[in-house]
Amino acid sequence: MLRVKPFLEKLRQKVYIIIYGTNTVSGRLFDLILLAVIVLSVILVMLETVEGFDTNYHDEVVFLEWTITIFFSIEYILRIITTKKPLRYIFSFYGIIDLIAVLPMYLSLFLTGTSVLTIVRAFRLLRLFKILNHPKFTGQSLHLREALIASRNKILVFIYFVLISTVFIGSLMYVVEGKESGFTSIPMSIYWTIVTLTTVGYGDISPVTPLGQFIASFVMILGYGIIAVPTGIVSAEIAMQPTHNEDNVDDTIRCAVCNIDNQPKNANYCYNCGNTLLDG
Incomplete structure (x- = not known):
């Protein structure tokens, strides 16, 4: 029993690095696969509204949509159980979008026509800015947000x-x-x-x-x-807006405890909570 706990903790850390860490090979690969699945899902929802396509491939489209929904559901659950502050993720912008992305297909079991609402998955493509792995993109987005x-x-x-x-x-x-x-x-x-x-x-x-x-x-x-x-x-x-020192920041390093990114380059500890940063 004592050996199981460290194994589960180590497994949780590995899954966390894959899901949240864009500065690792496995994390970047996961994010690219996730983006491809999101794009496929959005295309399927649009094609489903084309009468001729839906008539010929309705069963195949429904099967793929449910497969994608299950994939997103598992990903959502893993994001919750791997972070040390799950409520922070659940009520964050991305957490709410991730939840909304899986709800329409389950609602379609009770209400017809709600599966079309899965088009909201397009908002998940905003994760692209995290995957681009360039501090200048983060800096520019911060400038725009502060200006607004x-x-x-x-x-x-x-x-x-x-x-x-x-x-x-x-x-x-x-x-x-x-x-x-x-x-x-x-x-x-x-x-x-x-x-x-x-x-x-x-x-x-x-x-x-x-x-x-x-x-x-x-x-x-x-x-x-x-x-x-x-x-x-x-x-x-x-x-x-004042110019941020973007060259001294790495937006790909994320704290496992408070989920804050934009950590200083070569930092060993999170500037927000002091937790040891993940070693990619």
Whole structure:
């Protein structure tokens, strides 16, 4: 019994290195296989919606989808039992995505049509940035995240202003054009305003009066400005972000206890919790 415990602990560490460690040959191979399976799963879900393909290969597609679902289920369970802080993984962004990726197929046993929701597995392709094994990718993603967080209040104020403007313009167009021109209600007029502001212009509703066309022209020009404002806000925040020392960081080294990566190169201990780092 005493010998079994060290063996299980050693096995757990090995599985952890394979699943979480992108700086090892086995870990990188596992991640590449995982990416290939995710891509195959997404392609199968899309092909399943093609009537001719589904008619001819329905059973084969269902078999492959269940095989992939079982593979993802085993992987999800292994990720939980191999990390020392399973709750941290379960409630992390990737943990939630991994869980959502396996649920639709099991739900399809009780609710028809839910298997199509497995398309959410495409979000698992975000792991590609971890597999690329280059600190610059991590640095750039951190720059973008920090810029978005810093500019969130400005963007919220801007969106609030756009919503008020949309309601006002929609109501005005309802009064100017009326039901005869297709502006049958204020919500329908607001829909037209949103479509016009975003420069989409479906053409299903269009003003016919001179005043309505003048307002529409103003809304179209305003739309180009609205597109530029959030881009300028985020760009300004990105320019203000301090430059991180990316060359001194290795995003492939992950702590087995707290799951924190971006450890300093050649570090023996985690900067967050002090645990000994995995030796690739």
